[in-house]
Amino acid sequence: MAKSTMADAYRALASIATRLHGSDGNVDDTFELVVAAAAELVGTEVSWLSLTDDAGTLLRPAVLHSFRDSSFTDFAIPVTEGLGGRALREKRTVVVEDYPSYIDPANPDSVWEALHAEGVISVMCAPMILRDKLVGALYVATRTPATFGSADIALLGALASQATVAIENRRLYRGLETQNALLEQSLTVHRRLTQASADGVGIAGIAAILGDLLGAAISVDSTLPGVEVVSIGVADGVGATSYPIRAGAEVVGSLTVFGVGRLTPSQRQAVEHGVTVLALESVKLRSQWEIEDRMSADLLGDILDHDQLSTPTPTIARRAARFDVDISEDFRVLVIGAREGTDATPLAASVLRTHSLTGLLYTARAGNLVVALPGSRVAAVNRIVTAVREGLRSDGVEAVFGIGSLGSPRDSYVAAIACFRLALAGRYRSQTLDAVAVSYDELGPLRFLLDAADIEQTERMVLVRLSPLIDHDATHSVQLLPTLRAFILSDGHYERTAAALFIGTTTLKYRLGKTLEKFGIDARDPDVRFELRLAFELLSLIETRITPS
Known part of the structure; x- marks a missing residue:
């Protein structure tokens, strides 16, 4: 085959360069063009291109031109062997003009036999090196003896360089595709997770x-x-x-x-x-949670400090509604603390959140946690006690509970504080709850004070508080003691008390005013109401134990 002119070579190289410039990463056609151009420009019958695998360890024929046996593509040799390995070691184009007599320990016999079967006599190999690594090799060969000059060597080297550029373009394009795919995946991940958080x-x-x-x-x-x-x-x-x-x-x-x-x-x-x-x-x-805890604490603090004898302010009612709490309901208040005197408030509050106990209010007072449950949720008392007891016990803390009456938040809180102090002082265990606790409902009329055979001390306590009213009623037609008793037992509700006594609220308020004016008993004070409630309950029990003389 006659060699092409230098002008032909320049045109071929320019054509390949133009194709490489517009390559979209699919370089198979470019490889075909390079291999065909090599045979045509150098003037050989046979040409082929071998490429390394992804690991860069094996060299395998990829494109064949004018081969009689296409099975040559089945060969795969280490990159250090054959003419390609020699070209890599010497970093130059290798020329072998008499291949049948070529002897090289690094040249596999199988490759020599395959090329000999193809009739190869003279062969030239230009290495394709990228960042000091062999990525392929471009070969031309004749079936008759031939001599390759410097121009042939330079031309094959230039074509090998263009094939190397094609490989680099493919790598860059694939890298760009991968980056674009990763970018799209990243945007998808970002959109889905961010939207989920926003939702x-x-x-x-x-x-x-x-x-x-x-x-x-x-x-x-x-x-x-x-x-x-x-x-x-x-x-x-x-x-x-x-x-x-x-x-x-x-x-x-x-x-x-x-x-x-x-x-x-x-x-x-x-x-x-x-x-x-x-x-x-x-x-x-x-x-x-921090905001809700702060709002809950502020709200319950305002409720406990609010005069429950008057209508709750609209502001408090609206704030309570945010916690799904109806301030007009009766409440039961729990006071939760620790025997060791440690501040158990943060731990107890975290337990309530852990068990998803909602629809209640809580705040910290005097190192204890105060929990207020609306009447519609008082069934949760047992769950609260059990959860907090176990939660504190796991941290080596013994929880103590005071459980107040069912009534106004302030009244129930006063009762809960008294019960808590009793539990703290005497390690009383609840009759129904497996905990160190005193429940207002279980106390009744302070039966633990009346277990003794002699109730003289209890009678003196009751008479000191109530005898002035008893003496007044003995000489006056307006009976203050029954009025005060009914008011206390109705948890300080004017309407319920008036209805129970069959009198008007004006009359009721007049009589209560008399108890304050004459005896200094302010029934509007929750602490006073708690004390009087116990006194009245003790009075009832004392009356049942008095036998006629």
Whole structure:
């Protein structure tokens, strides 16, 4: 085959360069053009292109030109062997004009035999080197003896360089495709997780989306009190990797991925963005709780300090409605503390949140937790006592409970404080609750004071408080003692008291005013009402134990 002119060579090289410039990463056609041009421009019958595998360890024929036997593509040799290996070692184009007699220990016999069968006599190999690594080799060969000059060597080297550029373009294009795919996946991950957080699906909802994005079983464990472990999918027990969920320097939880040995780039992005969104969700949740705790504490403090004998202010009623609490209901108040004198308030409050005990109000007073339950939720008392007792016990703290009456928040609080002090002092255990507790309802008329055979001391306490009223009623037509008793037993409600006595509220208020004016007994004071209630209950019990003389 006659060699082309230099002008032909320039045109061929320019054509290949133009194709490379407009390549979209599919370079197979370019390789075909380079191999055909090599045979034509150098003037050989045979030409071929070999490329290394992805690991860069084996060299395998990829494009053949004018071969009689296409099975030559089945050969794969180490990059250090054959003419390609020699070209790599010497960093130059290798020329062998008499291949049948060519002897090189690094040249595999199988390759020599295949080329000999093709009738190859003279062969030239130009290495394709990229960043000091062999990525391929371009060969031309004749079936008759031939001599290759410097121009042939330069031309084959130029064509090999263009084939190397094609390989680099393919690598760059594939890298760009991968980056674009990762970017699109990252945007998808970002959109789904961010939207989920904005929609308020919570940690569990975000975990569900993250499990779907990863295509794996996961679990999310939070350090926040009240947040249970969220598990998505079924862990098969094969491999587990945990990633910390950090909010700044603070670890607020962990994400565990099951059954995935090595994360793909898209999975790694999902994990990185997932732990960030989970951290933000944790911070948001904790801030929300802090605000709710502060609002609940402020509200209950205002309620306890509010004069319950008058109508609650609209502001307090609206604030209570935000917690799904009707301020017009009766309440039962619990005072929760610790025998050791430690401040158990934070721990007890976290227990309430852990057990999702909602629809109640709580605040801290004197190192104790004060919990107010509306009458419609008083069945939760047992659940609260059990949960807090176990929660504090796990931290080595013994909880003490005082459980107030069912009535106005202030009255119930006064009773709860008295019961708490009794429990704290005497280690009384509730009759119905497995806890160190005193319940107002279980006390009745302070039976623990009346267990003794002699009730003289109790009688003196009752008479000191009530005898002035008894003496007054003995000489006056207006009976103050029954009026005061009915008012106390109705928890200070004017309308109920008046209805029970068959008098008007004006008359009732007049009589109560007399008790304040004459005897200094202010029945509007919750502390006074609590004391009088106990006195009246003791009086009832004393009366039942008095036998006619």
